[in-house]
Amino acid sequence: xxxxxxxxxxxxELRRHNTAFCGPDFLNFFQHHVLETVRRWRMFxxxxxxxxxxxxxxxxxxxxxxxxxxxYRTTGLYIDxxxxxxxxxxxxxxxxxxxxxxxxxxxxxxxxxxGAAIPAVKAATRRPTCSACGLSKRYILNxxxxxxxxxxxxxxxxxxxxxxxxxxxTLRWDESALARQMPVxxxxxxxxxxxxxxxxRMSERETAAYAFLRGIDYIVEECPFSRGATSITxxxxxxxxxxxxxxxxxxxxQGFLDKARGLFQERETVTLLECVRCGQTTTGEVCAFCKLRxxxxxxxxxxxxxxxxxxxxxxxxxxxxxxxxxxxAASEIHAP
Amino acid sequence: xxxxxxxxxxxxELRRHNTAFCGPDFLNFFQHHVLETVRRWRMFxxxxxxxxxxxxxxxxxxxxxxxxxxxYRTTGLYIDxxxxxxxxxxxxxxxxxxxxxxxxxxxxxxxxxxGAAIPAVKAATRRPTCSACGLSKRYILNxxxxxxxxxxxxxxxxxxxxxxxxxxxTLRWDESALARQMPVxxxxxxxxxxxxxxxxRMSERETAAYAFLRGIDYIVEECPFSRGATSITxxxxxxxxxxxxxxxxxxxxQGFLDKARGLFQERETVTLLECVRCGQTTTGEVCAFCKLRxxxxxxxxxxxxxxxxxxxxxxxxxxxxxxxxxxxAASEIHAP
Numbered sequence: 001x002x003x004x005x006x007x008x009x010x011x012x013e014l015r016r017h018n019t020a021f022c023g024p025d026f027l028n029f030f031q032h033h034v035l036e037t038v039r040r041w042r043m044f045x046x047x048x049x050x051x052x053x054x055x056x057x058x059x060x061x062x063x064x065x066x067x068x069x070x071x072y073r074t075t076g077l078y079i080d081x082x083x084x085x086x087x088x089x090x091x092x093x094x095x096x097x098x099x100x101x102x103x104x105x106x107x108x109x110x111x112x113x114x115g116a117a118i119p120a121v122k123a124a125t126r127r128p129t130c131s132a133c134g135l136s137k138r139y140i141l142n143x144x145x146x147x148x149x150x151x152x153x154x155x156x157x158x159x160x161x162x163x164x165x166x167x168x169x170t171l172r173w174d175e176s177a178l179a180r181q182m183p184v185x186x187x188x189x190x191x192x193x194x195x196x197x198x199x200x201r202m203s204e205r206e207t208a209a210y211a212f213l214r215g216i217d218y219i220v221e222e223c224p225f226s227r228g229a230t231s232i233t234x235x236x237x238x239x240x241x242x243x244x245x246x247x248x249x250x251x252x253x254q255g256f257l258d259k260a261r262g263l264f265q266e267r268e269t270v271t272l273l274e275c276v277r278c279g280q281t282t283t284g285e286v287c288a289f290c291k292l293r294x295x296x297x298x299x300x301x302x303x304x305x306x307x308x309x310x311x312x313x314x315x316x317x318x319x320x321x322x323x324x325x326x327x328x329a330a331s332e333i334h335a336p
Numbered sequence: 337x338x339x340x341x342x343x344x345x346x347x348x349e350l351r352r353h354n355t356a357f358c359g360p361d362f363l364n365f366f367q368h369h370v371l372e373t374v375r376r377w378r379m380f381x382x383x384x385x386x387x388x389x390x391x392x393x394x395x396x397x398x399x400x401x402x403x404x405x406x407x408y409r410t411t412g413l414y415i416d417x418x419x420x421x422x423x424x425x426x427x428x429x430x431x432x433x434x435x436x437x438x439x440x441x442x443x444x445x446x447x448x449x450x451g452a453a454i455p456a457v458k459a460a461t462r463r464p465t466c467s468a469c470g471l472s473k474r475y476i477l478n479x480x481x482x483x484x485x486x487x488x489x490x491x492x493x494x495x496x497x498x499x500x501x502x503x504x505x506t507l508r509w510d511e512s513a514l515a516r517q518m519p520v521x522x523x524x525x526x527x528x529x530x531x532x533x534x535x536x537r538m539s540e541r542e543t544a545a546y547a548f549l550r551g552i553d554y555i556v557e558e559c560p561f562s563r564g565a566t567s568i569t570x571x572x573x574x575x576x577x578x579x580x581x582x583x584x585x586x587x588x589x590q591g592f593l594d595k596a597r598g599l600f601q602e603r604e605t606v607t608l609l610e611c612v613r614c615g616q617t618t619t620g621e622v623c624a625f626c627k628l629r630x631x632x633x634x635x636x637x638x639x640x641x642x643x644x645x646x647x648x649x650x651x652x653x654x655x656x657x658x659x660x661x662x663x664x665a666a667s668e669i670h671a672p
Contacts, residue, residue, distance in 0.1 A: 170506055171577075171584060173591035233580055237573050241507075244569055248507060255509035263599040 015246035023213050030210045034066045034198050041184050043196035044152045049073045051150040056090025056219040058211040059156030080109040082117020090219045115296045124299030129225045139289040145193035152194040160204040163249040164234040178264040189272045189281050351582035359549050366546045370402045370534050377520050379532040380488045385409045387486035392426030392555040394547040395492030412441040418453020426555045446472050451632045460635030465561045475625040481529035488530040496540040499585040500570040514600040525608045525617050
């Protein structure tokens with residue numbers, strides 16, 4: 001197989017683009033597509049400081065690498081979920097990545113903000129773990145942006161993530177979630193940062209190849225709480241479809257953005273208020289994050305009773321409900 | 337496992353309804369649901385003569401059986417596609433079904449209407465087979481209804497069929513197809529019959545169980561040209577989803593009807609004209625069926641050159657294109 005660009009030996013075939021590239025030409029292709037996405041969707045300018053949410057995984061580190069390499073003003077934010085070895089290893093990857101490149105990395109611990117790390121939140125509340133975790137991450141990310149003077153936050157959501165979320169929302173025809181499915185969520189309130197997803201056109205396989213070829217040391221393991229999640233079932237189904245018809249995921253997501261999303265957005269009318277407790281945006285009186293913090297306060301058992309080093313059960317989380325609550329909670333942080 | 341109704345031995349578990357039934361109670365359950373669907377969606381009244389499209393398969397024969405049993409005024413229409421043994425066997429099933437019950441069955445042959453049977457149409461045109469066949473069936477069905485004085489035609493599309501069609505349309509965000517995805521398509525022109533799908537809430541497994549338990553002798557084989565069709569891939573994916581979360585298909589279809597279809601319908605503005613050649617409805621000057629007939633006339637090879645008894649190639653039809661053309665062609669017969 002030959003590189004479509006230089007005719008040299010290809011290392012990666014991209015069936016959905018009906019092409020193949022050698023290493024250097026793939027890296028160029030990837031960077032070009034990401035930066036083109038940033039420009040075309042007016043995600044941010046060269047003057048705007050961008051807070052990049054990094055998890056230690058391939059997507060967010062590849063994103064940070066591309067943006068930094070192109071001269072954008074980036075700062076990393078690592079949210080420490082306190083999930084056993086998984087969090088320790090992912091934090092170390094982010095710190096090493098930033099140190100090697102002389103980049104600024106900020107760290108916020110869920111335990112400090114919510115009152116307990118995610119495993120203890122799971123134990124203390126009846127809420128599905130992915131839901132509480134997603135809510136906490138969105139809240140912390142937005143507040144860190146506001147406090148640090150960042151008008152925009154960037155996350156590493158890739159094509160597979162976005163297509164799977166869209167697939168789940170479409171199966172339920174969840175109008176609010178469909179209205180919010182966007183690569184750019186504008187700041188619709190003074191207390192909200194713009195939220196952008198510059199990798200939304202790049203597949204998981206492509207970001208993995210990019211991170212690998214660039215020698216980025218990322219954490220390969222998935223979060224132990226994600227086992228059995230509905231979003232993973234949906235990703236598997238979409239992968240089967242992609243195998244049969246390369247380009248299906250991109251067609252599904254792009255077709256939605258071009259032809260359908262506007263229909264759902266027109267129906268959405270959300271009035272954002274400020275939480276009487278913390279001042280962050282909410283659709284009610286007290287925001288979902290403050291309610292979660294209260295639940296945790298009431299429910300946390302003494303430290304010795306929480307089996308801190310124990311890996312989570314494999315049947316957790318009750319994923320369908322988790323995803324639904326997660327998406328509902330999202331409306332409190334970002335309304336269209 | 338016990339019957340939820342009478343406590344006797346259950347023969348069928350319905351996971352999506354979280355229930356199980358003995359044979360007689362399942363038959364009641366099935367009939368009740370179908371008749372309730374006819375009433376709630378105002379598909380037709382007891383006074384209206386209904387033309388039931390029958391293929392010899394489980395769905396259409398089960399539908400005819402339920403409607404006839406409930407006292408509706410039904411007549412069957414079998415469209416002979418001329419597809420080798422498959423058509424011979426399916427026609428025989430329809431004739432036996434009608435004869436045993438003293439019902440009126442009409443037969444129209446595609447060869448008489450289009451100028452050649454489906455295998456020869458396939459050979460004579462470059463059009464995907466499923467597309468030409470679907471177009472011919474819709475045309476013949478509607479014309480037979482008009483000529484026979486039937487205000488309404490009923491087809492045996494079940495939940496699996498409808499969910500798979502919706503899935504395909506959603507993957508492409510095909511706005512016209514989404515606008516037309518309805519269990520009742522009103523007659524929007526004097527030359528159109530109302531088209532209804534009374535089985536759209538019953539799964540394929542349920543209609544198979546009904547036909548089996550009622551002793552209906554139906555053809556089990558699928559059309560040989562359907563091998564490898566995209567719609568079959570989509571059905572398989574939805575089956576995997578249903579296995580993981582029973583009720584997914586129904587939620588997907590019903591959610592669409594309740595929450596999303598109206599959004600797409602509002603955008604659709606189709607003006608129906610009468611074909612200058614045959615008088616049936618079309619969006620252009622000459623309808624798609626007349627164009628197909630012309631293509632066939634020009635392209636049909638002498639009978640001896642067509643390998644009449646040869647089974648079709650397994651890689652046929654180029655299904656994605658087929659489905660798309662099929663759905664486009666549908667707009668010429670039924671606009672919302």
